[in-house]
Amino acid sequence: MSDPIRPLIWTLVLWASLLGHSVLAADLPAEGRATEPTPPPAGKLIGARPFTHPDWFKQSFLDIEEDIREAAQAGKQLILFFEMNNCPYCARLLEENFNREPIQGFIRERFDVIALDIDGDREVVVDADQSLPEKEFAQRIGVRYTPTLLFLNPEGEPVARVDGYRSPADLKLVLEYVANRAYERQTLAEFISASTEEIYRLRPHPRFQDLQDLTGVKDRPLALLFEDARCLACDAFHDGHLADPEVDAALAPFVVVRLDALADTPITAPDGRQTTARELAESLGIDYRPAWVLFDEGREIARIENELSRYHLIGILEYVGQRQYQRYPDSPFDYINAKTAERLARGEDVRIAD
Numbered sequence: 001m002s003d004p005i006r007p008l009i010w011t012l013v014l015w016a017s018l019l020g021h022s023v024l025a026a027d028l029p030a031e032g033r034a035t036e037p038t039p040p041p042a043g044k045l046i047g048a049r050p051f052t053h054p055d056w057f058k059q060s061f062l063d064i065e066e067d068i069r070e071a072a073q074a075g076k077q078l079i080l081f082f083e084m085n086n087c088p089y090c091a092r093l094l095e096e097n098f099n100r101e102p103i104q105g106f107i108r109e110r111f112d113v114i115a116l117d118i119d120g121d122r123e124v125v126v127d128a129d130q131s132l133p134e135k136e137f138a139q140r141i142g143v144r145y146t147p148t149l150l151f152l153n154p155e156g157e158p159v160a161r162v163d164g165y166r167s168p169a170d171l172k173l174v175l176e177y178v179a180n181r182a183y184e185r186q187t188l189a190e191f192i193s194a195s196t197e198e199i200y201r202l203r204p205h206p207r208f209q210d211l212q213d214l215t216g217v218k219d220r221p222l223a224l225l226f227e228d229a230r231c232l233a234c235d236a237f238h239d240g241h242l243a244d245p246e247v248d249a250a251l252a253p254f255v256v257v258r259l260d261a262l263a264d265t266p267i268t269a270p271d272g273r274q275t276t277a278r279e280l281a282e283s284l285g286i287d288y289r290p291a292w293v294l295f296d297e298g299r300e301i302a303r304i305e306n307e308l309s310r311y312h313l314i315g316i317l318e319y320v321g322q323r324q325y326q327r328y329p330d331s332p333f334d335y336i337n338a339k340t341a342e343r344l345a346r347g348e349d350v351r352i353a354d
Contacts, residue, residue: 040345040346040347041347042344042345042347043343043344043345043346043347043348043349043350044344044349044350045340045344045349045350045352046349046350046351046352046353047088047309047351047352047353047354048086048087048088048352048353049086049087049088049091049092049353050085050086050091051087051090051091051094051095053081053083053094053098053113053115054094054098054099054104056108056113057081057113057114057115058112058113058114060114061125062114062116062122062123062124062125062134063125064078064080064124064125064126064127064152064156065125065126065127065128065156066125067112067114068152068154068155068156070112071111071112071154072154074112076110076111076112077110077111077112077151077152077153077154077159077178077179078111078112078113078114078151078152079107079111079112079113079114079149079150079151079152080114080116080149080150080152081113081114081115081116081147081148081149082116082117082118082138082143082146082147082148082149082150083115083116083117083118083146083147084117084118084119084146085117085119087146087147088309088352088353089145089146089147089164089165089306089353090146090147092165092353093147093165093166093171096167096168097166097168097171098113100168103168103171103172103175106172106175106179107175110175110178110179111175111178111179116134116137116138117134117135118134118135118138118143118146119134119135120133120134120135121133121134121135122134124137143163144163144331144333145163145164145306146164147162147164147165148161148162148163148164149161149162149174151174151178153178153181153183159178159183160174160177160178160183160188162174162306163305163306164305164306164307164308165306165307165308166288166306166307167232167233167307169232170232170233170288173191173192173195173196174188176191176195177191177192187282187287188287189261189281189282189286189287192230192287193228193230193262196230196232197230198229198230199229199230199231199232200227200228200229200230200231200232200234200235201229202227202228202229202258202260203234203235203238205238205242205256205258207248207251207254207256208225208256208257208258209255209256209257210257211255211257211267212265212266212267212268213267213268214257214267214268214269214270214295215268215269215270215271215272215298217255217270217295218297220253220254220255221253221254221255221294221295221296221301221320221321221323222254222255222257222270222294222295222296223251223254223255223256223257223292223293223294223295223317223320224257224258224259224292224293224294224295225256225257225258225259225290225291225292226258226259226261226277226281226286226289226290226291226292226293227258227259227260227261227289227290228260228261228262228263228289229260229262230262230289231289231290232289233289233290233307234289234290237290240310241310241313244310246310246314247310247313247314247317250313250314250317250318250321251317251321252321253321253322254294254317254320254321259277259280259281260277260278261277261278261281261286261289261291262278263276263277263278264276264277264278265277267280269283270295270298270299270300271298284303286305287305288305288306291303291304291305292304292316294316294317294320295320296320296323296325301319301320301325302316302319302320302325302332304316309351309352309353309354310354311350311351311352311353312336312352315332315333315335315336315339316332316336318335318339319332319335319336320332340352
């Protein structure tokens with residue numbers, strides 16, 4: 001998931017706002033100052049984490065075609081690592097994966113890694129005819145979360161993508177899929193299914209409804225939750241986020257349907273297609289479990305295919321469940337940023353990482 005919240009920016013904005021108010025109040029006569037309400041102190045943003053990427057990341061001139069060639073000559077493939085300052089998920093992914101063995105050694109042997117700042121202005125040379133700043137490049141390829149890992153093969157083709165944080169076990173599967181060029185034979189979802197054992201039994205939840213015709217959900221948003229027996233994170237998800245009262249409240253506006261992504265259960269998709277749970281997951285490109293796909297009025301509004309903090313999970317659920325997407329059509333994080341700023345301005349602390 002990405003954490004597009006800009007903690008430093010929000011803090012500076014709030015400080016500037018409070019400072020400006022104080023200066024104006026100081027210029028008023030005493031009786032004027034006495035009538036001015038005292039603003040609450042700004043709240044604290046908890047969980048933003050500064051980080052540095054490993055010194056073995058490639059020092060690149062950001063000529064992507066040249067980087068692909070150099071990686072291929074060394075028998076490697078290329079990872080573009082999209083990050084953002086103070087991103088807690090970036091810090092955690094680096095700490096738990098890129099900075100620890102055995103994954104660190106596996107990455108260094110098989111891949112070149114280039115860090116890109118989604119707010120950065122360095123020029124990225126995409127090909128002989130096109131270059132653009134980092135932030136525009138990130139927008140162009142649809143980066144929604146930080147970190148985002150984009151895997152490019154020796155031909156320069158994107159062969160896998162990770163949006164947001166993944167645990168070491170989950171990320172190792174993606175790394176092996178690309179390193180072994182399994183993408184030439186099967187999808188990532190197929191590779192993960194074939195590479196993992198059945199470790200999870202689908203669990204009930206009071207919010208889950210047993211529906212086969214998803215076109216029948218018309219007056220409420222629809223939340224599809226994809227799980228399967230090989231899900232590495234589903235038990236923890238049920239014990240944690242799904243057991244949380246605030247998450248449950250954010251789910252209340254939805255019709256919630258849980259689908260087994262490996263089952264051939266016949267269903268009618270939100271767009272009216274006759275399909276199965278397995279085929280729907282494949283057509284949506286779902287390769288992570290548990291994954292949420294959130295619909296309203298038959299249209300996909302947002303999806304969650306990574307491990308998020310409770311705060312961000314609730315924010316994305318509210319974005320669709322409260323139809324905040326009508327006010328913030330570009331991104332759920334525009335809504336989350338606005339919500340965060342309002343809470344900080346009221347003097348509330350906001351914890352963006354668990």
